[in-house]
Structures are given as C-alpha cells and as structure tokens.
Amino acid sequence: MAVPLNAFLIVGALIFSIGVFGVLIRRNILIVFISIELMLQGVNLTLGAFSTFLEDMGGNVLVLMSLTVAAAEAAVGLAILVALSRTWRVFNIDRFNRLRW
Amino acid sequence: MTSIVQVLAFTYLAVLAVVAALATVSLRNPIHCALGLVMVVFHVAGLFVLMGNGFIAAVQVIVYAGAIIVLFLFTMMLLDLRQQGRERTFHTRQLLFAFPLAALLFIETAWVAASRTEITSAMKGAFPPSRVDELGGSAQALAEVLFNAYLLPFEVASVLLLAAAIGALVLARRVDEDRLAAPPSPVADAAGQAPADGGEERLRGSGATATADHGEYGGI
Secondary structure: OOOOHHHHHHHHHHHHHHHHHHHHHOOEHHHHHHHHHHHHHHHHHHHHHHHHHOOOOHHHHHHHHHHHHHHHHHHHHHHHHHHHHHHHOOOEHHHOOOOOO | OHHHHHHHHHHHHHHHHHHHHHHHHHOOOHHHHHHHHHHHHHHHHHHHHHOOOHHHHHHHHHHHHHHHHHHHHHHHHHOOHHHHOOOOOOOHHHHHHHHHHHHHHHHHHHHHHHOOOOOOOOOOOOOOHHHHHHHOOHHHHHHHHHOOOOHHHHHHHHHHHHHHHHHHHHHHOOOOHHHHHOOOOHHHHHHHHHHHHHHHHHHHHHHHHHHHHHHHHHOO
C-alpha cells in the first residue's frame, strides 16, 4: 500500500472536525443532524483504516455496528424532528429551550 | 506504477471528501447540505475501495446514500421548509467560539494521527491480504469474524433496528386530539379511527415480539 495509515487517519480527523464545526455553528436542526452524520463518516473511515492496516477484521465489524446505530439514530431523530415541527413550526435550535411544553 | 495510481486516487478522494464536508456544513439550503453529505459518503466509500475493502464500501453506499440520506430528503419534503424563514448561515459570535474549538480538536487528533507509529507483526491480526484472498474476498473475511466472534452483537443490532423502527412510528404518528376527546362518529370510525387503532394493535404486537426475540438471543 503506497498510502500510509497516517494519511487516512488525518482525513478521518478532518471530516470529524468539520462535523463538530457544523454542530457548533449551525442553528437549523436538520443541518445539525446532518453534521452528526458527517462525524460518523469520519469515525467510520478511521475504524476502516485501522482495520485494514492492522489486518484485523474487528474494525470492520465495528463499522457495520456504527452503520446500524446511525440508521437507528436517523430514524428516531427524524421522527422526533417531525413531532417537534408539528408543535413548534420552527427549525431554529435556539427555540427548543424547554424539555416540556 | 500502481503506487502512483494509488496516491493519485487517494489525493482525489480525500480532497473531494473534505471539500464536500465543508460544503455540507456551510450551504444555506438543507437539501444542498444533504446532497453534500451524499458526496462525502461516496468519496469515503471510494477510500474504502482503495483500502481493498469493497464490501464495507458497498454497504456504506447502500445504507448511507440509499437509506439514511433518502430518509433525510423525505423528511425535508414532509416538513415545510419555507416556514423557517431565512436563517443566517454564520453568526459572528458563535463563529468566534466554534471555529477555534473545532480547529483545536482537529490539531489534537491530527497530532496523534500523524505521530510516527511502527506497526509490528505482533500488533497484526489474523487477516493479512493473503488470507483474505484465500477466503475469497473482503465480504467472506468479514463474515468469518462477524458470524463467529461477533454473533451476539450482530443479533442484538437487529433488535436495535426493530426498536428504532417502532419508536420512529410511535413518535411521528399524528395524534388527533379532537378525535380522541369526542366519541367516534360512524363516519370517523369508518374513515380514520379503525385503521389508527389497527396500527396501534400491530405496534403492540411487534413490541411483544421484540421482547421475546431479545430474551431468546440473550440465551445464546
């Protein structure tokens, strides 16, 4: 393999950091959610790179598990979003400042 | 020769993935953000192919681009995005904190990632490329581990997906308060009440099955 492990890890770290930046900076709750998926992409890349370079399949199993959890999280999160939008009719995350209404 | 191709392919995929990630967090329209995420997913899948891990790349494209992002787009279609008004993309005060924090996180992680580490043969696992080829490919090698050492987590993941599907149905169901308060008229009964109740019954039924499944797999 001509590309070293470190290169893959740095790309993974960069994608994760951009995801964190998105979560911190955006106020539209949909985009905050998309940024969380972006963070999961960075983590998947890191896990896959370690799995390949250490020649161990455990990392790839973890990638599959993380995909499963991401799918479950997206389904439940978007359902919560639909319920929230029926009640509040806005998507600005600053407006969701009460746990109960 | 192949090494040059690998380096070029890695550079292209890495640069495009990062640019698409930046587009994802900085575009104003949520639909454009979702499409940026599709680009990130495809390029990360390309990086997986470059690592010789075709199966994970395929799963990545099918599950992420095919299911999760389509779910996002369907939700955006259901919600009326025009209601939100015009959102300013960046708020200066927020940027003042968010950018240094994210940059610090990247510097920390990149510091660790770039530090020189020798991969000794003692650190390596049981699946060198020769063994993967002998088994017939990355999918077979993954199955070898997934269905032996990780069988219980694999089964629990199916229960998790079932619970998430039921939870999403319950959360997003439209609760019609008038209909709950008023006694059901024959018309409402025929039109809406009966299917709603039927749905609830089905949900309860699946919930019971989920618990039963969990108990069964817990015994393995």
